Amino acid sequence: MQDTRLWFPYAQMKHLEVNYEVDTGEGPYIQFTNGMRLLDATCSWWCMIHGYRHPDITQAIHEQADKLAHVMLGGLKNRPAVELANKLVEITPEGLNHVFFSDSGSVGMEVAMKMAVQYWQNQGRTEKAKLASLIKAYHGDTTGCMSVCDPEEGMHSLFSGLLPTQHFAPAPEAGFDAIAEEVTQDIANLRALFEQHHQEIAGFIVEPLLQAAGGLNMYSPIYLQEARKLCDEFEILFIFDEVATGFGRTGKLFAADHAGITPDIMVLSKGLTGGYIGHAATVANDRVFDGFWDDDAGKAFMHGPTFMGNPLACAVALKSIEVFERDDYLGKIAQLNQVLQQELLSFKHPEVKDTRVLGATAVIEVHDAASLKDVQDFAISQGVWLRPFGRFLYTMPPYIITEDELKQITSTMKSWFTEK
Numbered sequence: 035m036q037d038t039r040l041w042f043p044y045a046q047m048k049h050l051e052v053n054y055e056v057d058t059g060e061g062p063y064i065q066f067t068n069g070m071r072l073l074d075a076t077c078s079w080w081c082m083i084h085g086y087r088h089p090d091i092t093q094a095i096h097e098q099a100d101k102l103a104h105v106m107l108g109g110l111k112n113r114p115a116v117e118l119a120n121k122l123v124e125i126t127p128e129g130l131n132h133v134f135f136s137d138s139g140s141v142g143m144e145v146a147m148k149m150a151v152q153y154w155q156n157q158g159r160t161e162k163a164k165l166a167s168l169i170k171a172y173h174g175d176t177t178g179c180m181s182v183c184d185p186e187e188g189m190h191s192l193f194s195g196l197l198p199t200q201h202f203a204p205a206p207e208a209g210f211d212a213i214a215e216e217v218t219q220d221i222a223n224l225r226a227l228f229e230q231h232h233q234e235i236a237g238f239i240v241e242p243l244l245q246a247a248g249g250l251n252m253y254s255p256i257y258l259q260e261a262r263k264l265c266d267e268f269e270i271l272f273i274f275d276e277v278a279t280g281f282g283r284t285g286k287l288f289a290a291d292h293a294g295i296t297p298d299i300m301v302l303s304k305g306l307t308g309g310y311i312g313h314a315a316t317v318a319n320d321r322v323f324d325g326f327w328d329d330d331a332g333k334a335f336m337h338g339p340t341f342m343g344n345p346l347a348c349a350v351a352l353k354s355i356e357v358f359e360r361d362d363y364l365g366k367i368a369q370l371n372q373v374l375q376q377e378l379l380s381f382k383h384p385e386v387k388d389t390r391v392l393g394a395t396a397v398i399e400v401h402d403a404a405s406l407k408d409v410q411d412f413a414i415s416q417g418v419w420l421r422p423f424g425r426f427l428y429t430m431p432p433y434i435i436t437e438d439e440l441k442q443i444t445s446t447m448k449s450w451f452t453e454k
């Protein structure tokens with residue numbers, strides 16, 4: 035029987051059996067106390083982009099821990115936080131010039147939502163106090179975040195009594211490579227929502243190009259370009275949740291780079307620290323920042339998590355970005371993308387509805403979730419750690435994985451259907 039003192043996420047504890055204990059890791063592999071070793075196809079919920087025990091990153095942790103593990107950001111600055119803010123301003127899309135730190139993706143999103151609402155409050159536009167997002171969205175598990183996740187599929191309908199009601203546009207359907215006219219309907223849907231409700235919408239939130247935990251829906255950069263125009267037309271702040279897409283996952287450093295546009299607010303987390311320690315950044319443009327700039331203390335932004343700007347996390351993030359640039363991760367991701375396309379896009383099976391690839395992300399979508407029952411055990415027998423959800427069997431590998439290792443993952447995904 036399971037030891038019930040440790041409560042696991044997203045699982046009925048009564049039926050959960052966690053048999054394997056992770057001891058250590060090495061590159062793309064997780065190593066268990068019983069000697070087993072598995073290739074991690076999802077790099078621990080997509081954050082361990084350098085894989086495990088990367089020597090430069092663990093060294094950065096050691097060095098910073100020796101110096102200063104933590105100090106409050108309330109009225110005090112520290113060198114790693116200052117340098118990371120500078121670096122993020124440099125690498126994020128042109129115009130994002132102000133960085134607010136927090137400790138996780140969900141909190142980074144809460145910060146973005148509060149920022150958008152207070153921005154309008156500060157201008158006396160008190161009616162703009164709601165948010166808009168997309169069906170199939172996932173933005174985190176805290177209360178504000180749950181309210182902008184897909185209201186039906188988003189795991190959160192249980193809490194609807196607690197949550198504020200927000201506005202939703204249909205999930206974009208035109209795929210990543212769609213031509214402009216294929217995106218027309220998606221944009222018309224968004225325009226219809228804005229026309230009806232713009233007076234009360236403070237911000238429109240999207241996971242740009244890749245709706246991740248809501249079903250790996252991949253959509254067109256044209257949608258983002260057109261949505262940018264609509265947000266300007268209807269006076270709505272455009273908010274990018276790049277917690278999953280940031281740091282290379284879609285093939286460019288940020289998903290925004292595919293569209294060549296700048297959101298008003300962008301949120302980064304998961305890949306920010308290469309997964310080595312939790313942290314997040316909510317990055318705003320001048321327009322948003324200037325909305326708080328005033329002699330009136332009451333217009334200051336009202337948020338401040340204990341661990342914001344934590345020196346350990348910021349030092350790790352700086353090293354992570356340095357390694358990302360130094361070792362040409364975008365080049366590696368382009369190669370991984372080729373392998374994923376070759377190995378998965380032509381895969382056909384009666385149980386398979388669709389296969390999709392974007393950057394270093396690939397999914398096999400099945401018609402019926404029952405098709406994926408026991409796939410995890412099968413993958414373990416093949417030396418691979420997969421963690422499918424719903425109808426989605428996917429991989430988001432660490433970028434340091436070799437082509438052969440990646441093929442081991444894709445062939446495991448395919449042979450689940452062909453060999454069972």
Ligand SMILES: *Cc1c(COP(=O)(O)O)cnc(C)c1O
Nearest residue numbers: 138139140172173174241277278
């Ligand atoms: C994971 C995720 C979050 C939440 O981040 P946590 O660090 O788990 O709180 C928010 N948005 C997106 C797009 C994510 O993938």
